[in-house]
Amino acid sequence: MKQTYIDLVNLPGAPSFEKHVKAYMKKEIQKHTPKIIEDKLGSIFGVLNEQSDGPRVMMAGHMDEVGGMVTGITKEGLVKMIPLGGMKGDVYLSQHMIIYTDDLSEIPGVTASKPPHLSRGEKNDAPLKFDDLLLDIGADSKEHAEELGVKIGQQVISKNDYVVTKDGKKYISKAWDNRFGCGMALELLEAVKDEKLECSLYAGATVQEEVGLRGAATAAGLVKPDIFLAVDGSPCADSFGGDEISGKLGEGFLVRFYDPNAIMHRGMKDYIEKMAEKHNIKYQYYQSKGGTDAARIQLADDGVIVATIGMPARYIHSNTSMIHEEDYQAVKQMLIELVKSFNNETYEQIRSNV
Numbered sequence: 332m333k334q335t336y337i338d339l340v341n342l343p344g345a346p347s348f349e350k351h352v353k354a355y356m357k358k359e360i361q362k363h364t365p366k367i368i369e370d371k372l373g374s375i376f377g378v379l380n381e382q383s384d385g386p387r388v389m390m391a392g393h394m395d396e397v398g399g400m401v402t403g404i405t406k407e408g409l410v411k412m413i414p415l416g417g418m419k420g421d422v423y424l425s426q427h428m429i430i431y432t433d434d435l436s437e438i439p440g441v442t443a444s445k446p447p448h449l450s451r452g453e454k455n456d457a458p459l460k461f462d463d464l465l466l467d468i469g470a471d472s473k474e475h476a477e478e479l480g481v482k483i484g485q486q487v488i489s490k491n492d493y494v495v496t497k498d499g500k501k502y503i504s505k506a507w508d509n510r511f512g513c514g515m516a517l518e519l520l521e522a523v524k525d526e527k528l529e530c531s532l533y534a535g536a537t538v539q540e541e542v543g544l545r546g547a548a549t550a551a552g553l554v555k556p557d558i559f560l561a562v563d564g565s566p567c568a569d570s571f572g573g574d575e576i577s578g579k580l581g582e583g584f585l586v587r588f589y590d591p592n593a594i595m596h597r598g599m600k601d602y603i604e605k606m607a608e609k610h611n612i613k614y615q616y617y618q619s620k621g622g623t624d625a626a627r628i629q630l631a632d633d634g635v636i637v638a639t640i641g642m643p644a645r646y647i648h649s650n651t652s653m654i655h656e657e658d659y660q661a662v663k664q665m666l667i668e669l670v671k672s673f674n675n676e677t678y679e680q681i682r683s684n685v
């Protein structure tokens with residue numbers, strides 16, 4: 332995988348803690364365009380062809396990843412946490428997690444689990460919640476934990492272990508949801524910056540997606556797009572015997588035709604399918620139970636034509652996840668072709684087809 336993606340997944344950034352991811356994005360966007368815009372919550376976009384009289388096209392990943400937030404320390408020195416985003420307790424049991432201080436120094440720990448020797452005879456059928464977990468950083472008392480640097484409100488992120496699978500085609504890492512979309516924004520800017528675009532392009536990343544698409548709302552107010560393309564990781568069920576609309580690694584980008592908060596714009600769906608076929612780009616249909624920034628942005632102003640170019644990803648919202656090289660290429664190619672094709676005529680064609 333390109334180094335920018337590896338750099339991005341290794342950075343910590345729970346919702347509202349996107350500062351370091353954002354600094355990285357800014358540094359990289361600057362390589363492709365001098366024009367950068369930011370909203371007050373932290374979303375950031377590189378702008379190309381701003382003076383165009385064509386449609387305003389916005390593309391975004393989101394910088395945040397699911398993570399914990401420190402809410403207290405027990406007298407024994409264990410750290411209490413709440414989840415920022417959807418995190419199941421059983422998934423995070425016995426995991427290496429790191430508390431990050433503001434200057435990015437690390438306090439490593441492990442989520443505490445009772446060994447079977449201690450829980451023998453106990454009966455507890457209630458599902459474990461993330462809030463029930465305690466992080467053991469090796470502190471001997473509350474005071475000791477404080478001396479080691481623990482403070483209420485800090486972010487807690489899974490320790491990362493980026494690896495390429497033995498067949499060389501898949502990448503395992505935390506935070507593919509959604510540093511993938513952040514890296515893609517950078518690649519899009521790089522790919523089209525020397526093209527004669529017939530639209531204006533705002534490519535970048537939002538904040539606080541995992542806690543309810545909050546950054547999307549303010550970013551839409553900043554950009555005021557006609558068209559919005561979200562690029563986001565969507566969970567695949569293929570390793571659990573999923574069906575044909577639950578995502579399969581390696582089968583191409585996802586046409587998210589339905590999620591509970593956004594039904595894909597008819598004209599846009601039609602356009603994307605035709606473009607994918609014209610350029611021989613692999614795609615698959617996907618029905619989602621979750622939502623992406625597209626759900627929020629479609630409702631901005633008098634409406635925005637949105638689509639999510641979904642990236643198949645196994646095991647997201649856990650300490651690690653897996654994506655496929657060929658899906659990455661499909662997402663990238665589709666985005667580039669779409670942006671190159673948008674102009675007043677194609678926009679009108681999409682908009683009127685509803």
Ligand SMILES: [Zn+2]
Pocket residue numbers: 393508509540563564
């Ligand atoms: Zn996401």
